[in-house]
Amino acid sequence: MKKTVLQGVLGAAALAYAATAASAGTLDDVKAKGFLQCGVNTSLAGFSAPNDKGEWSGFDVDYCRAVAAAIFGDATKVKFTPLNAKERFTALQSGEIDVLIRNTTWTISRDTSLGLDFTGVNYYDGQGFMINAKKLSGINSALQLSGASVCVQSGTTTELNLADYFRANKMEYNPVVFEKVEEVNAAYDAGRCDAYTTDQSGLYATRLTLSNPDDHVVLPEIISKEPLGPAVRQGDSQWADVVRWTHYALLNAEEFGITQANVDEMKNSDNPEIKRLLGTEADTKVGTDLGLTNDWVVNIVKGVGNYGELFERNIGSASPLKIARGLNAQWTKGGLQYGMPVR
Amino acid sequence: MANPDLSFVRAEMAGVQPPPRSERGLGSWLRTNLFATPVDAALSALAILFLAWFLPPAINWLFVNAVWTGPDRTVCSTVAQGGIQPDGWSGACWAFVNAKFQQFLYGRYPFGERWRVDLTAVLFVALLVPLLIPRVPHKRLNALLFFVAFPVVAFFLLVGGSFNLSFVETPLWGGLLVTLVLSFVGIAVSLPLGILLALGRRSNLPVIRLLSIIFIETIRGVPLVTVLFMASVMLPLFLPPGVTFDKLLRALIGVALFETAYLAEVIRGGLQAIPKGQFEGADSLGLSYWQKMRLIILPQALKLVIPGIVNSFISLFKDTSLVYIIGMFDLLGIVRQNFSDATWASPQTPATGLIFAGFVFWIFCFSMSRYSIFMENRLDTGHKR
Numbered sequence: 001m002k003k004t005v006l007q008g009v010l011g012a013a014a015l016a017y018a019a020t021a022a023s024a025g026t027l028d029d030v031k032a033k034g035f036l037q038c039g040v041n042t043s044l045a046g047f048s049a050p051n052d053k054g055e056w057s058g059f060d061v062d063y064c065r066a067v068a069a070a071i072f073g074d075a076t077k078v079k080f081t082p083l084n085a086k087e088r089f090t091a092l093q094s095g096e097i098d099v100l101i102r103n104t105t106w107t108i109s110r111d112t113s114l115g116l117d118f119t120g121v122n123y124y125d126g127q128g129f130m131i132n133a134k135k136l137s138g139i140n141s142a143l144q145l146s147g148a149s150v151c152v153q154s155g156t157t158t159e160l161n162l163a164d165y166f167r168a169n170k171m172e173y174n175p176v177v178f179e180k181v182e183e184v185n186a187a188y189d190a191g192r193c194d195a196y197t198t199d200q201s202g203l204y205a206t207r208l209t210l211s212n213p214d215d216h217v218v219l220p221e222i223i224s225k226e227p228l229g230p231a232v233r234q235g236d237s238q239w240a241d242v243v244r245w246t247h248y249a250l251l252n253a254e255e256f257g258i259t260q261a262n263v264d265e266m267k268n269s270d271n272p273e274i275k276r277l278l279g280t281e282a283d284t285k286v287g288t289d290l291g292l293t294n295d296w297v298v299n300i301v302k303g304v305g306n307y308g309e310l311f312e313r314n315i316g317s318a319s320p321l322k323i324a325r326g327l328n329a330q331w332t333k334g335g336l337q338y339g340m341p342v343r
Numbered sequence: 344m345a346n347p348d349l350s351f352v353r354a355e356m357a358g359v360q361p362p363p364r365s366e367r368g369l370g371s372w373l374r375t376n377l378f379a380t381p382v383d384a385a386l387s388a389l390a391i392l393f394l395a396w397f398l399p400p401a402i403n404w405l406f407v408n409a410v411w412t413g414p415d416r417t418v419c420s421t422v423a424q425g426g427i428q429p430d431g432w433s434g435a436c437w438a439f440v441n442a443k444f445q446q447f448l449y450g451r452y453p454f455g456e457r458w459r460v461d462l463t464a465v466l467f468v469a470l471l472v473p474l475l476i477p478r479v480p481h482k483r484l485n486a487l488l489f490f491v492a493f494p495v496v497a498f499f500l501l502v503g504g505s506f507n508l509s510f511v512e513t514p515l516w517g518g519l520l521v522t523l524v525l526s527f528v529g530i531a532v533s534l535p536l537g538i539l540l541a542l543g544r545r546s547n548l549p550v551i552r553l554l555s556i557i558f559i560e561t562i563r564g565v566p567l568v569t570v571l572f573m574a575s576v577m578l579p580l581f582l583p584p585g586v587t588f589d590k591l592l593r594a595l596i597g598v599a600l601f602e603t604a605y606l607a608e609v610i611r612g613g614l615q616a617i618p619k620g621q622f623e624g625a626d627s628l629g630l631s632y633w634q635k636m637r638l639i640i641l642p643q644a645l646k647l648v649i650p651g652i653v654n655s656f657i658s659l660f661k662d663t664s665l666v667y668i669i670g671m672f673d674l675l676g677i678v679r680q681n682f683s684d685a686t687w688a689s690p691q692t693p694a695t696g697l698i699f700a701g702f703v704f705w706i707f708c709f710s711m712s713r714y715s716i717f718m719e720n721r722l723d724t725g726h727k728r
Contacts, residue, residue, distance in 0.1 A: 042670055042672075042680060043679070043680040043681075043682070043683035044683055045683040045684070045685040045688060046685050049680070049681070049683040049684045049685065050446065050451070050677075050680060050681055050684060051684060051686065052442045052443065052446075052684075052686070053446075053454075054445070054446040054449075054450065054451045055451075079512075079514070080514075081514060081670070082514075082670045082672075082680075083670055084668065084670060086572075086576060087575055087576050087669070087670065090576050090580060093580070094580060094582070181682075182679075182682060182693045185693075186693075189690065205683070205685060205688065208416070208424075208425075208685065208688035208689065209688050209689060209690050209692070209693070210424070210690060211421075211423075211424065211690050212423050212424070213423065213424055213425065214423055319685055320415075320416060320425075320685040320686060320688065321685050
């Protein structure tokens with residue numbers, strides 16, 4: 001789409017500045033402007049939160065950096081737009097951001113009617129329950145929660161999933177609904193409800209703020225599928241490919257044991273698959289066909305590390321959250337993360 | 344025989360006597376102020392009991408048990424919570440505020456450029472303080488500098504992009520900086536516009552009156568949240584692709600228009616309280632409309648509504664927190680945002696952060712309120728009861 005005169009006039013007259021002209025190639029636009037504009041969560045522990053220096057940090061945030069590293073060879077060439085749940089899709093549709101990496105659940109209605117393309121699943125999440133095991137000893141399944149009062153945040157899909165689950169299993173429950181996360185946490189900690197429900201990744205973050213975290217257990221039932229992944233505007237396959245293959249590059253790097261520390265040594269590896277991935281094979285065109293340079297994977301791993309490193313650093317055992325890999329383990333270790341072959 | 348004059352005229356003043364013993368000292372003060380009647384005594388006892396129940400734990404939590412410095416959540420959580428404090432410990436986590444303090448003030452404003460915010464703040468205080476103290480001369484020049492020159496200088500200092508200053512985009516702004524920018528612009532724009540609108544609504548010219556009424560009633564009829572939300576979610580869909588308004592600018596316009604409508608009504612209340620004789624007197628002196636308003640009516644009307652105006656300003660100052668919903672972080676927003684930093688997540692963190700934010704807001708609002716009382720007393724020339 002060409003920028004019309006009217007748009008130009010409007011832009012100037014309205015003291016506005018053009019973030020991105022959503023023309024044919026988002027990749028070309030991003031390259032021209034010199035940075036990636038990435039939409040992230042306003043605050044979600046482990047995924048997107050400010051650190052002590054005020055810089056963004058977290059799992060989703062590092063994914064943004066990985067995409068920037070793939071394009072520019074520099075993981076710092078990214079600007080973050082904090083978005084709340086309501087404005088995230090508008091921001092993507094209007095071209096305010098280039099890619100949305102904001103723990104967004106991949107559903108068919110979002111994929112079709114909202115004009116989005118999801119490029120993969122960077123974190124398999126699902127809604128779960130947490131209970132105070134000391135108070136409710138003997139309960140080890142969500143199916144035993146009939147008649148329980150459940151703390152839940154209002155206006156989320158969590159609330160709807162909860163209702164569906166209890167109705168489907170013909171159980172009674174009393175929802176104790178709050179608007180703010182802190183209120184839900186405080187109410188649960190004070191014992192106002194028997195169980196707490198939200199996405200499992202959120203349950204672990206909540207546990208950190210409880211007075212006696214060891215008393216609380218996360219029940220094994222997952223009552224909803226929440227595949228979280230990056231989304232781009234529909235109709236720009238080249239750009240979707242860049243974001244999609246950044247994800248697969250992170251996964252492949254982990255599978256082949258390429259880490260931030262050893263990536264330079266790995267360039268000398270004789271393993272043909274590693275050579276193809278790192279672009280050291282003669283006459284390789286993998287990176288340039290994608291619209292990037294052939295050392296794109298080297299740049300990603302040097303910039304942020306591989307998938308496993310990202311996971312451990314932000315939400316895994318090296319972080320306060322200590323979330324187990326679970327479904328997000330490599331396919332070789334019983335998980336669902338499967339990097340498509342680079343060849 | 345001369346009658347001796349028996350009348351006595353004291354030649355010097357009697358010495359000052361101390362008050363009776365029963366009216367002196369602590370006992371008397373307690374009796375008159377706290378235990379004058381049985382009801383007073385009961386209420387006082389209740390209040391003292393409440394304070395005795397409430398104050399020691401509060402002071403304990405806030406200061407005695409509090410943690411002042413530390414690297415992460417471990418200092419603010421007990422052993423069971425994965426920290427170093429003994430079990431059963433509870434205290435304020437000032438270490439969290441300490442670690443995030445810069446962020447609470449500046450948001451994500453780049454480190455190397457923060458002197459620009461500091462300089463703006465120094466200019467602001469240096470121009471505001473003499474403006475507030477009645478004794479200091481050159482009020483006209485001072486006001487001109489504060490309301491005309493300062494915003495221009497502040498704009499170039501904070502935004503940059505010229506005079507060798509690097510451009511700092513507004514999404515990086517945050518914390519107290521955003522709170523103050525929004526409030527200052529809101530106040531500086533809304534007061535003159537509000538006066539004009541209030542005059543417009545009382546004007547004899549039907550077009551001006553109608554337009555003023557439509558503006559005021561439309562804006563007052565919609566919640567600020569809705570205005571901000573429309574500006575952030577709906578507006579981008581109407582604009583051509585690739586054209587975006589600066590978010591802070593959207594919020595500034597929204598807040599300023601909103602405050603204008605409210606102030607206009609407050610000031611109209613003041614205008615209506617001025618007796619008709621004042622208008623007629625001004626007319627009979629041959630003053631023009633603007634002279635009449637500037638010299639006779641407005642000085643009286645504004646003086647009457649100082650409490651209402653300051654009330655609006657205080658509520659505006661607190662309303663700035665609503666920009667949280669459009670993804671901007673004022674002081675409260677950035678404090679709440681930092682609750683999700685897993686490095687600091689502990690049971691004490693949210694309470695400490697909210698108390699800190701509340702305290703900062705209280706300082707600003709309380710100062711405004713005290714100053715308004717001072718101004719009321721100073722300007723109170725005819726209505727003292």
